[in-house]
Amino acid sequence: MEILLPFMIGILFAVGLYFMLHRHLFKLILGLILFGLATNLFLFVVGGITRSSIAIIPETEEVATEPYADPVPQALLLTAIVIGFGIQAFAIVLVRRVYQTLKSNNLDELNSTDKT
């Protein structure tokens, strides 16, 4: 099972980047979301996966019983998920606004500021 995760992360990164390079606005959003998911999953896996045990110290003991899962990557992950969620929500509203204002969902047409 664990051997599958790196491949899954790789595929998520690749698909996210591919969608971002696409010229359709909706696929840009999909790309952003998938890329965010890939980074989160990477952070989770690279911190080390441990089965079955958590880092809560029992009342009778001084330290948690080994082996336990490292709680730091999980804390980082939670923060990263929340931040990613906020930015993705903003991006979705922005894309909707772009579509309303420019009446186009083709990213190639977003070049009026580059012409002088």
Next chain:
Amino acid sequence: MHPNLLLLLPLLIPLYGAIACLLCWRWIKLQTAVTAASQLAWTAAAGMLLYHVLGQGVLATQIGNWPAPFGITLVADIFGALMVLTGTVTGLAVFLFSLPGLDRARKRYGYYPLLLFLQMGVSGVCLTGDIFNLYVWFEVLLICCFALLSLGSTRGQLEGAIKYVTINFLASGLLLTGVGVLYSLFGALNLAALAQMVQEANHPNLSLLPIAGVFFIVGFGIKAAVFPMFFWLPASYHTPPIAVSAFIGGLITKVGIYTLVRLFTTVFVVSLSFALPLFLVLAGLTMVIGVIGAAAQIDFRKILSFHIISQIGYMLMGLALYTPLALAGTIFFTLHNVLVKTNLFLISGVVAQAEGTFALKKLGGLYLRRPFLALLFFLSALSLAGIPPLSGFWGKLMLAKAGFASGNYLIAGTSLAVSLVTLFSMTKIWNEVFWKKKKKPAPPVKKTSTDVLRQRLLYLPVIFLMLFILLMGLYAAPVLMLAETAAAQLLHSETYIKAVLK
């Protein structure tokens, strides 16, 4: 005052200011007053922090009193405190400009709270001592940039914002990946703890450090607009109103450079043999491509945007040379550039408020009508190009001297040649905007006295920044000393480690 409080104030003042602004959402005048008070207090706090750090050495505090490698650490050394202080000065100037220079609608929809949150992010990035918190503060700063860039939702702004959001989201993802790699290698996120582990030289994962380094080079390279990754910058920085783009354009890319310098003098010190030649090549290309891009533009703000990229090359050059003199040059040049670039953006704003356009072809004859503005532009532009005795000269002198001293003649020569082309671009603006005769003089519009007063008020922030630039140029010795002490502190990270880990 307790020194630890001093370290927190640059974060707390903008935060409370922004919350107070949000609470009085409907009353713009109240928001303005709150923002004015916060800006002044923020500047004072940053000044006091710098004073303390100069006197007492590196200052560190642990939030919640958790001991260092586990808790959240805030650290201020001279470079960090200097960056915060420069940020506060530009913040004050941009705020002064926004009073008469920004439309009511944008103020109504949260310009002030967003600006304050952005400033909190800048303080956070400069003062944090933990690599994951660095990422979080960068996100705080970026989300405010996103909102400020698209505030107003004009066509151009939306186009610029979507490019900016996409590429910066990508960069943040790469940074987070880098943080993950670093944690998996060393099991720590505290900068001081990482620096200590790296220096021990027998850690089994030490040879894998460049892998993490690459993620940070690319991530912060995108945020600092380094050569192959800068295309988002000229596509977005010229779209929002000046009160927004002056602050973002002046400060945010330099914060990217600041983090690169910080990381490559603490954590990645052992992978330098791999990173420094790369930085050297990137610095040269960034300078050259940026300045050539600027030469092709015919819009006031676009020329300035391309020059941001070109100047980033100089800052990277100092890091790439990695001698005490070169790092001091980078620090001095960063401080100088934040002030000068913001000032040039503000001047372009004054011109546009008077003439209604940024296009060089439509402008002209301002020297005759506004000689004082012409003088202000002249001094800022020469300072940017590096003409003695203005501030840019000293920074470039240090960098070029460090380049020649370390035998990197190519990069030193490139930096000097790029200065000449910078002068050419500035001459172009001077010729088109101030010198040439306006072909069709606009029909004289009757100005009311409030209009005249408003345009006079716009000069205030420009003069304010000009004073700092002149001071940095004409009275350079103390600032140079400061930069040299800061560079020495960066290169001797033992004091930093000791202050954090006690």
